[in-house]
Amino acid sequence: MRSSGVLMHITSLPSPYGIGTFGAEAEAFVDWLVNAGQKYWQILPLSPTGYGESPYQSFSTFAGNPLLIDLDDLVSGGLLKKTACDEAEYGADPKFVDFDKVYRSKMRLLNEAYASFSEDVGYLSFIQEEAEWLDDYALFMAIKEQYNLASWQTWEKDIRFRRIETVKKMREELAARINFWKFIQYTFMRQWLKLKRYANKNGIKIIGDLPIYVALDSADVWSNTDLFLLDVDCVPTKVAGVPPDFFSKTGQLWGNPLYNWERMKKENYLWWIKRVKKCAELYDVIRIDHFRAFDTYYAIDYNEKTAVNGKWEKGPRMDFFKAIDKELGKVNIIAEDLGEVFESVTELLKDSGFPGMKILQFGFNPENKDNDHLPHHYPYNSVVYTGTHDNSTIKGWYKSENSSTCRMFLNYLRPALFEGLNYAAFRALYQSRARLVVLPMQDILGLSDKARMNRPSTLGGNWIWRMKKGKNTRKTAQKLNRLTKIYFR
Numbered sequence: 001m002r003s004s005g006v007l008m009h010i011t012s013l014p015s016p017y018g019i020g021t022f023g024a025e026a027e028a029f030v031d032w033l034v035n036a037g038q039k040y041w042q043i044l045p046l047s048p049t050g051y052g053e054s055p056y057q058s059f060s061t062f063a064g065n066p067l068l069i070d071l072d073d074l075v076s077g078g079l080l081k082k083t084a085c086d087e088a089e090y091g092a093d094p095k096f097v098d099f100d101k102v103y104r105s106k107m108r109l110l111n112e113a114y115a116s117f118s119e120d121v122g123y124l125s126f127i128q129e130e131a132e133w134l135d136d137y138a139l140f141m142a143i144k145e146q147y148n149l150a151s152w153q154t155w156e157k158d159i160r161f162r163r164i165e166t167v168k169k170m171r172e173e174l175a176a177r178i179n180f181w182k183f184i185q186y187t188f189m190r191q192w193l194k195l196k197r198y199a200n201k202n203g204i205k206i207i208g209d210l211p212i213y214v215a216l217d218s219a220d221v222w223s224n225t226d227l228f229l230l231d232v233d234c235v236p237t238k239v240a241g242v243p244p245d246f247f248s249k250t251g252q253l254w255g256n257p258l259y260n261w262e263r264m265k266k267e268n269y270l271w272w273i274k275r276v277k278k279c280a281e282l283y284d285v286i287r288i289d290h291f292r293a294f295d296t297y298y299a300i301d302y303n304e305k306t307a308v309n310g311k312w313e314k315g316p317r318m319d320f321f322k323a324i325d326k327e328l329g330k331v332n333i334i335a336e337d338l339g340e341v342f343e344s345v346t347e348l349l350k351d352s353g354f355p356g357m358k359i360l361q362f363g364f365n366p367e368n369k370d371n372d373h374l375p376h377h378y379p380y381n382s383v384v385y386t387g388t389h390d391n392s393t394i395k396g397w398y399k400s401e402n403s404s405t406c407r408m409f410l411n412y413l414r415p416a417l418f419e420g421l422n423y424a425a426f427r428a429l430y431q432s433r434a435r436l437v438v439l440p441m442q443d444i445l446g447l448s449d450k451a452r453m454n455r456p457s458t459l460g461g462n463w464i465w466r467m468k469k470g471k472n473t474r475k476t477a478q479k480l481n482r483l484t485k486i487y488f489r
Helices: 024-035 071-076 082-087 099-115 121-129 131-146 164-173 175-201 261-266 270-282 318-328 343-352 394-400 403-413 421-431 474-486
Strands: 003-007 040-042 205-210 238-242 252-257 285-288 296-301 311-314 333-335 356-359 382-385 436-440
Touching: 024 040, 024 175, 024 474, 040 436, 071 082, 071 099, 082 099, 099 175, 121 131, 121 175, 131 164, 131 175, 131 270, 164 175, 175 205, 205 270, 261 270, 270 285, 270 318, 318 343, 333 343, 333 356, 394 421, 403 421, 421 436, 421 474
Parallel strands: 003 040, 003 436, 040 205, 205 285, 285 333, 356 382, 382 436
Antiparallel strands: 238 252, 238 296, 296 311
């Protein structure tokens, strides 16, 4: 059955506290999706943001971002005073997230909430059930506080290498802070699952995002160094990225440590199975970022300054997904298969049965050449977008492209009189055979590139866009709903 949805990260929702949260505005967005005739809400990773505020560079792949916690819920629970929340500083511009100010104010308030918190049955059950990852994560964050948030690779050797006696000593000395970080995760999970239940009850399924790699500065690597390609000093030997492509002439040097797939296979991919299982609890559908790395991944020497001189290496392929199926059964997965794709990647996608992705913007080019990203080529088993979080908005893209590409765009879409270019693009996607169409909220609102979420290979100014309160109007919902009815989505 063909359907449609909207891409809108939680941080981009309006709220009085400088950043989108799991609060009333999130439920209001679910209501808007229902009125717009949508069936899916796609979000970016919910994990704590690290370097550059990127949700793809997180301190833990299992943990949740404290900044997404709804303060009003804590006020209702008697853990915070409303005046304290209102008087804190979150940044001056409601159109963008000021991560520095939001982090300082919100972490102070969360510490106040923890001081008023009394352990209950829900909390005690949570920390017991999640202990396998939570104990290491909470310890990791408590130690990071001691080192002013410096990377674990700069810590003293005994704790960097997790000497048993040192770890035991730190758990005792930092018990109070460890419990604070556990409280944060309990609160995050309680609020997120409440929002997810609300969405599901209203017929909206959540598409979550699973980054292929984890950050070097993470509890994941610190507590599982044998599962990554590190030397004896725990320094990466090779790191992740992609070669020169549409986004960057020198490629993208992500810097994430690469997996020791040989070791992971010996353990039957246990760590990965736990990771996918966790995501399956959080989301209805999992979008696996950079799916192609399961077939072939790009390995770059750690001392390289760009991604130009990397080398393609073989990934675990179907052996990995068979292990997932055996342990977890059927998991709903979308494969992000964009970029340079070898024939073997196409074969892996076919063997897995997962839907791949198509991007409308990639269909148009100065040469006016036909390609797989044009709607008449979309197979049923695909998820299609005008653009993703890594792309320009449709309005920004059209403005920046050359005249030949724009002419191809107009000739192909044939916008009706007074029809915006964005809605002409939506119509083409909705008409296609693709099983799922997902539209970025920025394109639905017809925004310029000032609202772009991320510019790959750049640092600063990314992930900050927010929708102003009231912009997702009833009229906008009705226009989208009309398209879904016309094209039976």
